[in-house]
Amino acid sequence: MSDLFDILLSVSFWAAAIRIASPLIFATMGELICERAGVLNLGIEGIMVIGAFAGWMAVYLGAPLWLGVAAAMAAGMLFGLLHATLTVPFGLSQHVVGLGVTMLATSTSYFAYRLALPEVTSPPKIAPFAPMDLPILSDIPFLGPVLFQQTVLTWAALICAGLVGFVLFRTPLGLAVRAAGENPAAVEAQGLSVTGLRMGAVIVGSGLMAVGGSFLTLSAFSSFFFEMVNGRGWICIALVVFGAWKPGKAVLGALLFAAFDALQIRLQQTPLGAHLPYQVFLMAPYLLSILALILMSRRAEVPAALMVPYRKGER
């Protein structure tokens, strides 16, 4: 038990929690935007993979890190366009298209990786985002390492979450996006285009998901390897539900989740960890996500028109 307290009070734990949460925050915000507009984007897992790959590949080929992030975003937006075109104007099943996009994006990443590096056995590393070194802030005890020695990309994630919240709830654009997810007929009756709003939301959201994926290669792991996203996309879907489709709560959910993940890694080193097989610890994130879904199941905050394709003038 004292081991637990030691971990919970340690600086490295909290720093790790925020670090682990960063890709989740980007991807969760991305999915949240899609779902608020009424589209379930099951392509999230695959889009994170291609974001990870595209970002890494760009940097491996010599681009600066921020260009890598931009490349990831572009790749994500491309697959977002594919998803949006099939589900919004064509009204195809969001479940099937999402799974198809995940499979296509993932296999495209692996195919391209194998093409680019056919003979490597261990994935080559690139120089990742460095932790910030701010003059006074980084030296504050506890808060310094936890907040101000994170990478710029982590701060970008937090700022992104704030921006998403602001746009969704305090601008006419955000109102229009939310209305598209609540009652598309209301949006059309006010002279706006449901197709445009939904497609835009999916494309932007997918871009953010891909940026989340790029965090894994450009900050966390410095290289690209298969099975690197490992279900994070699905966990982010659960986090959107857990956050009741509100950015603030979703970020808190991501932080809570990341804290558990950071905890689980550290617990493996303790005497408790010696008793339990390590797989139990690794299972914890997924089981926790299922628990989060169960806890939020009775809520009525789901966008009313989520997953309902809009067919104009249907008789």
Added chain:
Amino acid sequence: MRLDPIAAPSLRRQIGLPALALLTTVAVAMMLALIAGANPLATLGLIAKGAVGSKFAALETLNRATPLIFTGLAVAVAFRAKLWNIGAEAQLYAGAIVAVLLGTGALSAPMVLPVSALVAMLAGAVVLLGPVMLKTRLGVDEVVTTLLLNFVMLLFVSYLLEGPMKDPAGMGWPKSAALIKEARLPRIVDGLRLHWGFALALISALLVWVIQTRTTLGFEMRAVGQNREAARFAGMPVNAVLVKTALLSGGLAALAGWSEVAGLKGHLSSDLSPGFGYTGIIVAMLALLHPLGVVATALFVAAIFVGSDSMSRAAGVPTYIADMLLATALLFMVLALMLTRYRVVWK
């Protein structure tokens, strides 16, 4: 842009559009081969040859099709009832675990095969039942829960293979002990590498088809899938139907794992399934959720995989081309199917 429903789609439309989807996929295949620096037509030829060009290849394709028929059926049954079972992977491994549990000496002939198959089906059903109960009782979407359980199950299998089920004679590579001879599915024809699992898969497809078209349960499953509210109003026991659908779907997926262990491999290792559960989704959708169609598309998909493996060794195009093609085929096919029933009208 608007979509107008077509009252009576012409045969030309119904056959032509899916055919066009497949042709487009072939075009994508050729383009990918070109990007990989290989000759497009030669690549296609190598895939075909690798799939059916020799007796060995053809049998390999049939073997590879066996688990795909099972998972394809599992997904088709579930999706028809609008039950989004994305957890076939986990259910598959549940069946595989049972095959080892009961097949390494716990039971003896002649009971071991039928009993182990039935218990395997039960195990798969139970794995799917959890998410389905969460759906019917609490309204928790089954897509994410079944997906997450896949990861949990894989970790569980890893634990079993490094712990309780570890092969004592193994050389450190985590795998289970081998099945006893009585617990193995025999070959259909002596000397050929095709095991009875394939025949069982075909029989399962036939049974599922009979259930769907000729039984009251099949009628209920189709009704619940198409309009749950109308089915409930008409007096159908919707929750019971969903549970029965889950039992059938989970059981079929489990048979995929069971037959791979009992028929093909003879033991369990963590690389038993290269994603059969997920590929089953493509198999099912390409077959339009029709159980007999699933057999055809499973053979097709298996051919693509087996052919691509062989082609990749010969021509160097990464094997992932197969996954890319199938994902592309899936997306084009759902688009084509919609276009057979709706006309695109530009205002």
Added chain:
Amino acid sequence: MTDPRDVVMRLDRITKRFGALTANDAISLTLRRGEVVALLGENGAGKTTLMNILFGHYVADDGRVEVFGQPLPPGNPRAALAAGVGMVHQHFTLADNLTVLDNIRLGTESLFARGTSHAAARARVERLSRDFGLAVHPDARVGSLTVGERQRVEILKALYRDARILILDEPTAVLTPQEAEALFATLRRAIAQGLSILFISHKLHEVMAIADRCIVLRHGKVVGEVATAETSGAELAAMMVGGEIALPEARPATAGAVLMRLDGVTTPDKGAAPGLKRVTLDLRAGEIVGLAGVSGNGQAALADLISGLIVPASGQITLGAPPPRWSPREAIRQGIARIPEDRHKTGTIADFTLTENAVLEGYWQPGFSKAGLMDWRAAEGFAQGIIAAYDVRCPGPGARIRLLSGGNMQKLILGRVLEPGPKIILANQPVRGLDVGAIAYVQSRLIAARDGGAAVLLISEDLDEIMGLADVIHVMSEGRLSPGFARGTRTAAELGLWMAGQGFDHAA
């Protein structure tokens, strides 16, 4: 005599086809400033299609629309709104989870604006609310509003956007007579402010009360245009149906034994929809009980209860004796025929064949299945029988039911529930959305069933229908059931008071 007022809107030979069906056939009409013009016609005459073209939801195949002398770009709600055309839809286009203010503001500011002027918008809404007599709470969640309040929000949406022409689609269909009066008061204020109004209705007495001019559509064509002062309800009705289809009238009946009784039944509320509050109701053999009331006052709960979808939280259902576990299948077993409110959502499965839809409720019975195996031949025979006996126009029993018109779909539903000879019939809005021919058919079948000894519970939003058919009339308001009024003992206005909830306070 030419009208000196300016023409604000002109339709010139508007034509719209949906496949083989010509919904609007070269329709021309004009609307002048300060006028109230009513568009009349039975269901299927093309009124809603025309309104949708005016507002830009549809694009006409031929013809043009001019607003204030300028041609209106077709298929563009945004252009219509900019030109000053505002539409109040029959099925409100409101987002339940957003506030009143948000619904009104939606789409009125540039999507590229950095922020939003909450205070200014709120002030404007409050001013319009006062000027036009439309009381609303700007911060209320629309999902919690009553139907009347929602309509006020719909109207405010149009006024907020400076609409000079208001189009209203069946605005009084969901209002009590008193609420309809309030609406007309608002419309008169709007006229006084210089707006012009075009509205669709099939309620002749309301049309006579407020419209200056009436235009009658039939089968997509304009068949008549008269000043209200120069015509009568009967003349308009004749123009609407173009013939002699008389709606059936039920002869007085003598009621028999109580077949079903609800005793002090209470059910929980479901969101904005109230549950039943200690409802006691008897359904007697050979009697039509009519349930009047604006939708959203508990009718859905009552229908769900009798259909078997919900059970009483307190109180009892008795059919001779209290039934075992109550469920839709149990209701079917007990001989209750249920015609659901929404034939597309609940009554049929669109992609199932007529045969499959015909046995949707009875497939488990010995005649249609044995030991879990379906007898499709028997099922098809049953469907054939219904098609013949109920004159269902269709390509055949193997056709998908989505190909049928609303009337024919309803006839199939009618056939499948009436063929077994039920004792109790629940008819929930059975003629909504049907043309006059189908309406007459369905109503005559219900009367015939009653004459054959069945108990019929008729739920309808159309007070005229209830007053014409029912032997006993109850009114529902906020989940409470009024006492029964025998046919002919109450006027529409008196029933309207009950619908508004007034009689209940005294009775309680």
